[in-house]
Amino acid sequence: MNVQKLNVIMDTRMVDKHLHGIARYTYEIIKGMSFSNKVHMILLVNNLELSKEIFGQFNNIEFIKMKSKFLSLSEQLELPHIVNKYKGKAIFHSPSFVSSPFIKTKMIMTIHDLNHLRFPQYYSPFHKYYYKYIVKPSALKCEKIFTVSEFSKNEIVDWLKCDRNKVVVTYNGVDSRFKVIKDKNILLRVKEKYKLPDEFVLYIGNLKPHKNVETLVKAMSLVKDNTKLVINGKVNESLNKIINTYKLKDRINFIGYVDDDDLPIIYNLAEVFVFPSLYEGFGLPPLEAMACGCPTIVSNTSSLPEVVGDVGYKFDPNNYGKLGKLVNRSLNINYDINKLIERSSYFNWGKTYNETIKIYLSYKNMLFNQDY
Incomplete structure (x- = not known):
């Protein structure tokens, strides 16, 4: 019997070979999902060749090439245009704060911190307006928001004035490369x-x-x-x-x-x-x-x-x-x-993956049984 997989669209345009910060988080989520028979990942990318080099060894993925660069004005048109085609057929997960209030597909967002709001003096006016007119409305439309600590959860709840249950803490993990070396x-x-x-x-x-x-x-x-x-x-x-x-x-x-x-x-x-x-x-x-x-x-x-x-x-x-x-x-x-x-x-990517897929799958029946 074939199991109907849940389609998850994920924006991976910020991922490069160095895998620092948000890129590492995104990579590890996709890596975990590649072992699941319940999820099919659709990755939004800029550089198709580079993305295939980074993610090509994983199962359960496909790529959609975007013209718009990460954190650009043009993505506000292109992102909804692509994602809304999957309305009722997928959920969209933005692993960073980048999204669009014009997206009509069920949406999950990861907000790692509110650094841009806490230290506005170190960022351009663009970031201020992006958070006010793009991030905040998009976050309020999300089904769930992931974040990486209880500290950040408290900040996000206070910022959005939302129900605490909307924000889910999934800690980052430590890569297995980091260990005691005696050689x-x-x-x-x-x-x-x-x-x-x-x-x-x-x-x-x-x-x-x-x-x-x-x-x-x-x-x-x-x-x-x-x-x-x-x-x-x-x-x-x-x-x-x-x-x-x-x-x-x-x-x-x-x-x-x-x-x-x-x-x-x-x-x-x-x-x-x-x-x-x-x-x-x-x-x-x-x-x-x-x-x-x-x-x-x-x-x-x-x-x-x-x-x-x-x-x-x-x-x-x-x-x-x-x-x-x-x-x-x-x-x-x-x-x-x-x-x-x-x-x-205590902090490992396996836990992060397990908590993430649990949230993903909670929307599976809702998608497959809902008329749009």
């Missing part, structure tokens, strides 16, 4: 590749103002002299000013772009990982570090205490003095690596 040859190869010091504090993430990396740099002025700070990416003007003010030029290493395959090894090499962000809907790097057995310090704001639980140190993100003391303390104690790994293992 000395592998560790030495990556250490030499990035010219890493013998003892270092690590920060992985972007350098946007809300990431609060300036506080971490200031804190290094209080950390013992033989310990350096390693940051991915390149130094910017504001950080360079602080580095010079605190005379830290010889103690801060910017290592540029880090290859995805090398990232778990760098976590393994670090003495402690610090994530001083002012605002995170989830905050994946601390979990990646913990999965690699690296002691972790996070700011005590937004979702970060929820993510690291009681196995990571927390500090007021405006208090670089407290952060400096915590870094020194972390360098002088032996952590129970098993507790770090155990906490990180």
